[in-house]
Amino acid sequence: MSENTNHNGRKQSNRRSQTTGTTRRSFMKAASAGAVAAGLGTSMMGSASAAGINLPPLARDGNKIVDPSGNEVILRGVSIADPGEQSRDWRGQTAPETFELATDQSEGWYNRIIRVPIQAEFIAAGTEAPAPEQMPHGDDWGPLLPGAFDASDVEWYCQTYIDELVELGRQQGAYVMLDYHRHYPVFHNEEHSEYDVSDDIWICSSDGGEDWRDPDVCGERGVLWHGEDQIDDIWNLIDEQNILEAFELDEDEIFLEPASVSNALDDELHTFWEVVADRYAEDMHVVFDVYNEPTGPYGGDWGGQERTAGELSNPPAAPGDAEGDYDVAQPGMKGWYDLWVDRAQPWVDTVEDNAPGHLVTIGNPRWSQYTYWAPHNEFDAEHMCYTSHVYTQDDMRPLDEKIGPATEQVPVFFSEFGWMEHDGLIPTPWMDGSRDEYGPEFEQFMESHDVHPICWCFDHSWEPNFFDHGDPGPGGAQGAPDADDWMDHLIDTTPGQFWHEYVQEKEGDRDQFADGDTAYPDGDTGPNECHGLGAGECYGDTDTPTPGEPQDTTGDGLYNDITGSGSTTTSDVTEFFDGFTDQYSDPQYYDFTGNGEVTTSDVVELFESI
Numbered sequence: 001m002s003e004n005t006n007h008n009g010r011k012q013s014n015r016r017s018q019t020t021g022t023t024r025r026s027f028m029k030a031a032s033a034g035a036v037a038a039g040l041g042t043s044m045m046g047s048a049s050a051a052g053i054n055l056p057p058l059a060r061d062g063n064k065i066v067d068p069s070g071n072e073v074i075l076r077g078v079s080i081a082d083p084g085e086q087s088r089d090w091r092g093q094t095a096p097e098t099f100e101l102a103t104d105q106s107e108g109w110y111n112r113i114i115r116v117p118i119q120a121e122f123i124a125a126g127t128e129a130p131a132p133e134q135m136p137h138g139d140d141w142g143p144l145l146p147g148a149f150d151a152s153d154v155e156w157y158c159q160t161y162i163d164e165l166v167e168l169g170r171q172q173g174a175y176v177m178l179d180y181h182r183h184y185p186v187f188h189n190e191e192h193s194e195y196d197v198s199d200d201i202w203i204c205s206s207d208g209g210e211d212w213r214d215p216d217v218c219g220e221r222g223v224l225w226h227g228e229d230q231i232d233d234i235w236n237l238i239d240e241q242n243i244l245e246a247f248e249l250d251e252d253e254i255f256l257e258p259a260s261v262s263n264a265l266d267d268e269l270h271t272f273w274e275v276v277a278d279r280y281a282e283d284m285h286v287v288f289d290v291y292n293e294p295t296g297p298y299g300g301d302w303g304g305q306e307r308t309a310g311e312l313s314n315p316p317a318a319p320g321d322a323e324g325d326y327d328v329a330q331p332g333m334k335g336w337y338d339l340w341v342d343r344a345q346p347w348v349d350t351v352e353d354n355a356p357g358h359l360v361t362i363g364n365p366r367w368s369q370y371t372y373w374a375p376h377n378e379f380d381a382e383h384m385c386y387t388s389h390v391y392t393q394d395d396m397r398p399l400d401e402k403i404g405p406a407t408e409q410v411p412v413f414f415s416e417f418g419w420m421e422h423d424g425l426i427p428t429p430w431m432d433g434s435r436d437e438y439g440p441e442f443e444q445f446m447e448s449h450d451v452h453p454i455c456w457c458f459d460h461s462w463e464p465n466f467f468d469h470g471d472p473g474p475g476g477a478q479g480a481p482d483a484d485d486w487m488d489h490l491i492d493t494t495p496g497q498f499w500h501e502y503v504q505e506k507e508g509d510r511d512q513f514a515d516g517d518t519a520y521p522d523g524d525t526g527p528n529e530c531h532g533l534g535a536g537e538c539y540g541d542t543d544t545p546t547p548g549e550p551q552d553t554t555g556d557g558l559y560n561d562i563t564g565s566g567s568t569t570t571s572d573v574t575e576f577f578d579g580f581t582d583q584y585s586d587p588q589y590y591d592f593t594g595n596g597e598v599t600t601s602d603v604v605e606l607f608e609s610i
Helices: 031-040 095-102 120-125 151-172 228-240 259-279 331-354 371-376 435-448 483-489 495-506 570-579 600-608
Strands: 059-061 064-066 077-079 113-118 175-180 286-289 386-390 412-417 451-455
Touching: 077 175, 095 113, 095 151, 095 483, 113 151, 113 451, 120 151, 151 175, 151 259, 175 259, 175 412, 228 259, 228 331, 259 286, 259 331, 331 371, 371 386, 412 435, 435 451, 435 495, 570 600
Parallel strands: 077 113, 077 451, 113 175, 175 286, 386 412, 412 451
Antiparallel strands: 059 064
16 A cells, blocks of 8 residues: 655555456457468468567657668557556556556556656645646646746656656557646536535635746646747747737737746756756667647747637638638647747757767657647657647648658657547547548558557546546546456447457557667667758658558659658558459559469568568
């Protein structure tokens, strides 16, 4: 039983994962993959087991991530909940237990990377299994102004929660992404007051909780990422893009952080990464995600102290340089991304200085929806990668146009996506949808682009949740399902079932790593060819193959990429095996053995080329 003791006190307790008698299930591959195995012989197909997967240092090579031999790697995985959140007794499963399940191949989970969100409020709480009254300002939802923790708090958090997960990654064969996951929950806005959020959380004139609030940011809805020195540049963009007119706002309705808050945020980022990057510098299977979701400012209405964001694009009127649209891919939106790079480069530098050689990722404005602009203004880091977060927002469709171009130029982690059919704690229109609506689209996008998908969320409460939170659920006397029972609660109203099936299907597809203690030495780690170019000066000239059409990716005239995904994988072998006597029977394109005809020998040859 863990004790609720503050790390500044004399007592500490380490909550360790318990060995459980979890009932194991066996899963079979898709029928077509089984057909290939039968046709080619099981000895050829090979299967990675968690115990057999090594974790070498990975490197950036252009828009790809590669192992020490230069082989392309695709990291597929899931996000879990904050380990401090998971330490609470009612949750039924700790972060180590969740990590073990998420990487348990006997349960059908072939996740090669686990993303671990680290939230400022649980660092500042300094207490294992915190009760609501033990959270900062006694608020279980946890909004927190920057500057509430110091380096010793971060060290305590890492020792209490993260060290064990990093070691589990090594044992389970999974890379670990440590994610600085700071933002204020949107349900602290006034319009969400009916959702069991007390008045003293969000009403500025209330008598409760005022001691923790900066009077200039009462009613806050998100930490803005801008710096004190960027205010004039932000107002210039507001004027150029006619944001006041488009959204019928007055100047005093534009919310920007006071210097006390923006400077405290800057200090917090450096403090956090000085500790975390240094602590795990020798653990090369750790990926550092510098900033989860920068919110505003961005092109459009990012909301204010007492109102949510307006229409993200296509407002009633948007005259001027915005040309009637604040869509992320509009040329004028690059200005916001440029400001973000100026602001966040010093944070990336702190990671690089303390842990050189690691993969480094970072988000971008509007909740990491501005990934389109990443190739045009790259951060300076040796193995720099970028993230993109998209749920069911219409204005981020089609994915091929809003995110796809960036994936052709830089490594992109598609590190949050999903949908939710059932009712959540509060209305979440940006997540509303079903598997039939969004599953095929997400799958097509992942197949057509070299993205590293990390699905949200391998949890029973953080939405969209993979698992049903059971009865009575969060806050109930009995709590959520016990660790042994989570698989009995896997659901299909979110990506839970979808992702379970997907990672089984993709097992063996660019997720096995060559040995080596040194990252691939010949990778292209510098800025891509779009760097420094304006809008439309790069993407328009990119010859992007048509998704789904067989193509030659090696230049020898043979269609080695049968599915048109951009690379040759076991999925191409499966497709070729099923159709080599029919649509893939032309020797001009499919005679891989060079004997003038297409036979099973060509299927074997294609398989052996992977």
